[in-house]
Amino acid sequence: MKAMLKLFILKQLAKRGMSGYDLMKECEEMLGYKPSAGSIYPLLRKMEEKGWIKGERKGRKVVYSILPKGKKFIEELHTIKEEFYRRMYSHLAATAEIFDDRELRCLVNGEIFRKYPVLVKIIFRIGNMEEKEARKVIEKIYREIK
Numbered sequence: 259m260k261a262m263l264k265l266f267i268l269k270q271l272a273k274r275g276m277s278g279y280d281l282m283k284e285c286e287e288m289l290g291y292k293p294s295a296g297s298i299y300p301l302l303r304k305m306e307e308k309g310w311i312k313g314e315r316k317g318r319k320v321v322y323s324i325l326p327k328g329k330k331f332i333e334e335l336h337t338i339k340e341e342f343y344r345r346m347y348s349h350l351a352a353t354a355e356i357f358d359d360r361e362l363r364c365l366v367n368g369e370i371f372r373k374y375p376v377l378v379k380i381i382f383r384i385g386n387m388e389e390k391e392a393r394k395v396i397e398k399i400y401r402e403i404k
């Protein structure tokens with residue numbers, strides 16, 4: 259989770275400067291997980307030491323902003339993400355063929371994944387949810403599409 263928290267912090271700081279407390283609240287709102295002060299502040303210090311971010315005291319709080327080295331790291335991650343999606347698509351196609359899985363083949367061979375890569379993310383996230391929560395998400399998606 260620490261690696262994901264680093265990425266989340268960098269992405270948020272690329273948008274605007276934020277305090278550690280602001281980052282904790284933003285994480286809770288967007289990801290449903292609120293990191294403790296004991297995990298976020300040491301992480302912010304390490305990120306500062308690496309030259310990814312810079313903290314500046316403003317009154318009683320420290321406001322962090324992203325530095326060029328942090329922005330470069332985010333760009334590198336986008337390249338890694340694209341390669342991951344390409345490989346995932348390839349593995350899904352191979353799995354469909356190996357196991358003669360008709361439904362998976364329909365999904366992979368269709369243009370839907372190429373046009374809407376977010377669907378891959380949704381499918382994998384739903385796969386990790388409890389059934390009741392997954393049903394709510396699917397129903398919400400259905401209502402919005404309809």
